[in-house]
Amino acid sequence: MKIGIIGAGAAGLATAFDLSSNGHKVVVYESAPFIGGQASTIPVGGGPLERGYHHLFTNDSAIIGLMADLGIGDKLKWYPSRVGTYTSGKVYKTTTPLDLLRLSALPFKDRIKLGLFALRVKRIKDWRSLEDQTADYWLREHLGGMAYEKMWAPLLKGKFGEYYDQIGMPWFWSKIQTRFASRQGIRGREVLGYPDGSFDTVFDRLKSVIESQDGEIHLSTPVVRVEVVDGVAKALIVQPEGGDEARNEFDCVLSTVPSFSFPDLVDLPDDYLSRLTGVHYLAAVVVILEMSRPLTNIYWMNIADSDVPFLGLIEQTNMLPKEWYGGSNVLYIANYLDREDELFKMSRDELVDLYLPHLTKFNPEFNRSWIRAIHYNAVSAAQPIIGTNYSKVIPDHRTPVQRLYLANTTQIYPEDRGTNYSIRMGRELAAMIQDDEKQAWRNWR
Ligand SMILES: Cc1cc2nc3c(=O)[nH]c(=O)nc-3n(C[C@H](O)[C@H](O)[C@H](O)COP(=O)(O)OP(=O)(O)OC[C@H]3O[C@@H](n4cnc5c(N)ncnc54)[C@H](O)[C@@H]3O)c2cc1C
Numbered sequence: 326m327k328i329g330i331i332g333a334g335a336a337g338l339a340t341a342f343d344l345s346s347n348g349h350k351v352v353v354y355e356s357a358p359f360i361g362g363q364a365s366t367i368p369v370g371g372g373p374l375e376r377g378y379h380h381l382f383t384n385d386s387a388i389i390g391l392m393a394d395l396g397i398g399d400k401l402k403w404y405p406s407r408v409g410t411y412t413s414g415k416v417y418k419t420t421t422p423l424d425l426l427r428l429s430a431l432p433f434k435d436r437i438k439l440g441l442f443a444l445r446v447k448r449i450k451d452w453r454s455l456e457d458q459t460a461d462y463w464l465r466e467h468l469g470g471m472a473y474e475k476m477w478a479p480l481l482k483g484k485f486g487e488y489y490d491q492i493g494m495p496w497f498w499s500k501i502q503t504r505f506a507s508r509q510g511i512r513g514r515e516v517l518g519y520p521d522g523s524f525d526t527v528f529d530r531l532k533s534v535i536e537s538q539d540g541e542i543h544l545s546t547p548v549v550r551v552e553v554v555d556g557v558a559k560a561l562i563v564q565p566e567g568g569d570e571a572r573n574e575f576d577c578v579l580s581t582v583p584s585f586s587f588p589d590l591v592d593l594p595d596d597y598l599s600r601l602t603g604v605h606y607l608a609a610v611v612v613i614l615e616m617s618r619p620l621t622n623i624y625w626m627n628i629a630d631s632d633v634p635f636l637g638l639i640e641q642t643n644m645l646p647k648e649w650y651g652g653s654n655v656l657y658i659a660n661y662l663d664r665e666d667e668l669f670k671m672s673r674d675e676l677v678d679l680y681l682p683h684l685t686k687f688n689p690e691f692n693r694s695w696i697r698a699i700h701y702n703a704v705s706a707a708q709p710i711i712g713t714n715y716s717k718v719i720p721d722h723r724t725p726v727q728r729l730y731l732a733n734t735t736q737i738y739p740e741d742r743g744t745n746y747s748i749r750m751g752r753e754l755a756a757m758i759q760d761d762e763k764q765a766w767r768n769w770r
Contacts, residue, residue, distance in 0.1 A: 326344075326576045326759075327350040327574075328340075328344055328758065329561045329573065329579070330351055330578075331561070331582055331590070332355060332582055333360040333362065335361075335388075335747035336732050336733070336747040336750055336751040337353055337362075338528060338531040339747070339752050340579055340754045341353050341540055342391075342755075343755035344755050345540040347755075347759065350539060351541070352541045352543070352573065352575070353535070353541065353542045354547070354563050355543065355546065356547035357544065357545070358545045358566075360529075360544070361524060361525065361528040362581075363704050363707065364528070365525075366525050367700060367702070369651075370650035370652065370655070370697075371651045372523070372651065373522065374650065374655060375523065375524055376702040376704065377611050377707070379519075380518060381401070381519065382506055382518070383403070383506055384502075384503060385744075387746065388748050391748050392520070395531065395534060396530075397526060400520045400521045401520050402519060404516060404644045404645065405514055405516055405644075406515045406624045406644055407623045408420045408515060408623065408624065409621065409626045409627070410476070410628075410629055411627070411628050412479070413475070416621065416626070416687060417429075417430060421515075426440070431471055435470055438468060438472045439472040442467065442468045442472070443501055445467070446497070446498055446501045447501050452495040455493075455495055455498055456493060456714050456715070458494045460496060461478075461490040463494045463497070475629065479629035479630060479631060482631065483629070483636040485661070485710060486662065486663055487663070488605065491710060491713075492710065492712065493712050493714070494713075495738070495739035496711055496739070499741055503741075517624075517644065543563070545567075546563050546565045548562070548563050548580075548590060549563065549590070550590055551578055551729060552572065553592070553726050553729070556727055557726070558578045558729035559574060559575075560572050561573050561578060577729070577762070578730065579731075579754055579758070580729070581733055581747075582733065583706035583733055583735075584601035584709075585601070585602070587731060588602075591729065593726070594725050597721075597724060600719070600720040601720055605709070606706045606708060608662050608669055608705045608707055609660070609662075609702075609703070609704040609707035610661075610668065610676070611701070611703075611704075612676055612700070613658075613699070613701070613702070614655070615697040615698040616655075616696055617654070617695045617697060618654060620656055620684060621640060621643070622643055623640060624639065624640055624644040626639070626640070634679055634680065635660045635683070636661060637658075637659045638656060638657070638687065639659060640655070640656050640657075641656070641657065642654045642655045653697055669703070673701035681693060706733075706734070709742065711735070715738055716738065719735075720736060722754060723761075727766060727769050728761075732751060736750060
């Protein structure tokens, strides 16, 4: 088979790896001049750093398995992480269950409630029983009080903005499962994974193996159209940067582009189209500071305070060695924003001017002179908003156009999106495509 793949992120490359390993010809087209999609890197202090902070959890078995298959399992290392929460004008350590008991921002009974509540959610095995309720409703009903209002509500509002009360409860359930899985030992200390040499290690290895198996990866080559003949995907029309438009025929096509841009590539019937347009995405806007001093000693800082104009602070060098970044302390200032939000429209410098005065809340000594360099990244399809009863409307991987598949982050459910799940999905798609071919494409819906 000859398969055309649109997108060289985690999903597209995982599919290309499995298909090329089984002797199929894969041709991957990527609009950006780099591979890795949302998990790609930029040079920071001479070392590669993800455009948006990235780490793995211990139950991320798909990416752990893929790294083993690629012969780079030994490159994944585990690090203790330190988690904090900023609330009521103060930073609280919230790494372990014991920290929660000491969280003086809450009355003692609410601290106990908070801990027991997380255990209760963790014990729920069947997320389907939660599907018809929003996280906001469920948390109000089953936790409520100060514990919800001070801890979870600001986090939900910070992460999802005006959509906070639409998020289905399975999202919250899956977050709790993941975080518990990454806790170790009786003290419940969290460990997080990170590949030596950044996530580039995984993507670079995928690329070299795919190419060694006669696969092709074309960068700066957006697909502009899927050609469909008699209801069957036949060819991809590509527009290489600085080159002429070209047409290439395939036995089948996999698209990994976001749901909002897929309809630009192909005409789709209303029912399927409405499933795609029914999912709204938030963009991630990330400012990265290279600094001469650390801001805090926390790796992951949740901001549960609506007066602070960002959602989280991730201090990379509080988990990983600063020598990897030329000796600088690396701080991400993160926000998830609607693309209509005024903060999304701000320039890098406007955002920096807005954010910096708030950093003294985390360290009163913070001074602008600590900053050695500033980077800015915006990812438009960063976080799909997944509402209630989503299993009933999730778009099928087999699209209404025969031999045209779709695999993007809106099809990851009930888990929240992540490299692990895009890889799992990409490998599932490789199996599905091969199975469909064996069935002479008869099992198309
Ligand atoms: C700020 C941030 C933090 C994150 N943190 C983590 C984390 O800690 N751990 C974790 O595991 N995950 C994390 N994620 C999520 C993770 O990065 C993504 O879920 C995953 O990388 C998505 O992979 P994908 O292949 O499904 O999609 P993408 O990475 O979006 O890949 C799709 C690719 O298609 C390309 N494309 C689009 N249109 C076209 C076209 N017309 N022609 C050709 N190519 C096209 C795009 O350029 C892109 O490369 C984070 C994401 C963000 C934004």
